[in-house]
Amino acid sequence: MSDGVLCSARPADLLEYTRETGDVIWQLRNGLVTFDAAVEEYLSASGGWLIGLIKKLGYRDPLWNAVVDLDDLSSWVSHVAWAFAMAGAGGDIHSTDLVSTSTLAVGSWLDPVEWKPAAHVRPGQPGDWLRAFNPLCRGYQDGAGYRGSGFIQGPDGRLYPLVAPFVTRDGTEYNADNGLAPGQTSVLELDGSDQGWTTVWESIGVERWREDPGVWDKVWMGVGSTVGGRPSGSAESDVEKLVLMPGMAPWFGAPADRPPEEPTPPPYMVPAAPDYAPPGQPDTMYPGSVAGAAVSGGVPMLIEGFGGGLMADLGSFDAFDVTFQENAAGDVRALYKRVYVGFDDAGEPYADSVWVTGPENNDHVLINYAP
Amino acid sequence: MYFPSMSFPLGVEGQAAIEAIAACDRLAPKLLELLAQHDHAATMARPDWSGPHRDAFEARFAGVERALIAGGYWVLQVRHAAVTRLAELTVQAEEAAGLIPATGPR
Numbered sequence: 001m002s003d004g005v006l007c008s009a010r011p012a013d014l015l016e017y018t019r020e021t022g023d024v025i026w027q028l029r030n031g032l033v034t035f036d037a038a039v040e041e042y043l044s045a046s047g048g049w050l051i052g053l054i055k056k057l058g059y060r061d062p063l064w065n066a067v068v069d070l071d072d073l074s075s076w077v078s079h080v081a082w083a084f085a086m087a088g089a090g091g092d093i094h095s096t097d098l099v100s101t102s103t104l105a106v107g108s109w110l111d112p113v114e115w116k117p118a119a120h121v122r123p124g125q126p127g128d129w130l131r132a133f134n135p136l137c138r139g140y141q142d143g144a145g146y147r148g149s150g151f152i153q154g155p156d157g158r159l160y161p162l163v164a165p166f167v168t169r170d171g172t173e174y175n176a177d178n179g180l181a182p183g184q185t186s187v188l189e190l191d192g193s194d195q196g197w198t199t200v201w202e203s204i205g206v207e208r209w210r211e212d213p214g215v216w217d218k219v220w221m222g223v224g225s226t227v228g229g230r231p232s233g234s235a236e237s238d239v240e241k242l243v244l245m246p247g248m249a250p251w252f253g254a255p256a257d258r259p260p261e262e263p264t265p266p267p268y269m270v271p272a273a274p275d276y277a278p279p280g281q282p283d284t285m286y287p288g289s290v291a292g293a294a295v296s297g298g299v300p301m302l303i304e305g306f307g308g309g310l311m312a313d314l315g316s317f318d319a320f321d322v323t324f325q326e327n328a329a330g331d332v333r334a335l336y337k338r339v340y341v342g343f344d345d346a347g348e349p350y351a352d353s354v355w356v357t358g359p360e361n362n363d364h365v366l367i368n369y370a371p
Numbered sequence: 372m373y374f375p376s377m378s379f380p381l382g383v384e385g386q387a388a389i390e391a392i393a394a395c396d397r398l399a400p401k402l403l404e405l406l407a408q409h410d411h412a413a414t415m416a417r418p419d420w421s422g423p424h425r426d427a428f429e430a431r432f433a434g435v436e437r438a439l440i441a442g443g444y445w446v447l448q449v450r451h452a453a454v455t456r457l458a459e460l461t462v463q464a465e466e467a468a469g470l471i472p473a474t475g476p477r
Binding site: 005006007008009010013014016017020021023024027028031032034035037038039041042044045046062063065066069070072073076077080098103106 | 395411420423
């Protein structure tokens with residue numbers, strides 16, 4: 001379904017369809033129950049004679065299938081009515097107002113879970129981002145502005161420049177708001193120097209930020225994890241406990257689990273022969289050849305790799321909040337926040353928020369929330 | 372409506388066939404009535420509804436209408452089968468009652 005076009009409807013009209021269709025469904029069900037009772041009695045009395053005939057006719061219970069289809073269609077129209085109401089009638093599904101809006105806005109209420117931002121981040125050619133989103137025109141001064149380089153393709157197919165706002169207050173840089181008191185200026189509007197952005201769509205959820213690693217990738221990531229600790233990133237169960245609210249710093253709605261197990265402890269390592277003999281002892285011989293040492297060292301590394309590799313994919317998830325905005329001049333932008341869960345030495349969970357500014361792993365701006 | 376002769380016994384199967392025919396006779400016109408009612412329901416939604424959701428609705432609406440029409444056709448087929456069988460049972464009953472010459476086993 002194309003999301004970039006306009007659409008319109010009156011929620012109350014669509015609701016009227018579902019109401020009257022509900023009556024049709026009720027009558028049809030009752031009619032079929034009576035019909036089925038009579039036909040089944042006949043099937044029973046005919047001793048199977050009619051069953052064979054009905055099979056010959058290709059009976060596939062077409063009327064009950066029609067009931068199911070009709071029920072599905074009615075439910076869907078009701079859902080569409082609700083989506084139109086949410087998109088442009090203040091959530092009032094009984095509204096008789098004509099809602100004219102973008103398909104994107106309606107679609108976001110219909111299918112909010114199908115679209116995940118991680119798969120839609122795109123790099124920009126040099127200068128593309130500046131042309132699409134000129135920070136010099138956005139009050140890039142007084143220690144405030146935007147960082148970014150890449151784009152995200154929205155559900156409407158358009159490319160939105162990814163931006164990471166920042167302001168400086170009393171010498172401290174802030175990158176996002178943690179709630180706003182009445183009259184307080186917003187970091188997202190650069191403390192008032194870039195106002196007028198309205199949100200056309202926002203999606204909050206949990207996503208996989210990288211593909212499931214292959215077996216060998218997991219092995220090598222596992223080797224890394226046993227050396228460097230738990231893989232970076234968060235497990236799905238960790239980030240699902242986060243609560244993300246628009247304009248707020250994330251918090252834990254339920255205690256995050258400690259890692260199910262600590263990184264695989266290094267297995268016993270067979271000492272390998274040193275590369276060089278001691279000074280003045282060039283003929284010193286060590287048990288095993290160099291090749292043998294490599295093999296004996298490689299086996300535990302593989303064990304280590306498989307052990308750690310089992311955990312490698314655990315760190316592939318983040319909680320996200322992506323917002324698509326536009327202003328009166330027709331400019332667009334996207335703010336894509338990811339939140340990862342980590343654990344400190346005491347096993348206590350903490351949340352790290354970043355603005356995603358491009359497709360590379362280091363296209364992140366760590367968020368310092370304004371108090 | 373089907374009005375069978377009740378002057379001789381048709382047996383349990385015959386009576387069930389009569390009931391099945393009556394059920395078909397009730398349902399077939401009811402389907403037409405419900406088709407019309409569903410059509411009317413759609414006219415409530417259509418006037419100011421535009422965009423891809425409307426297109427999707429029309430496609431699904433047409434599918435449901437086709438399913439209902441196909442269902443109505445199937446009901447008529449069941450009725451035809453039941454009428455045919457009832458006619459056979461009637462002949463058998465008339466033969467058994469000696470009202471017509473026997474034609475041998477069927």
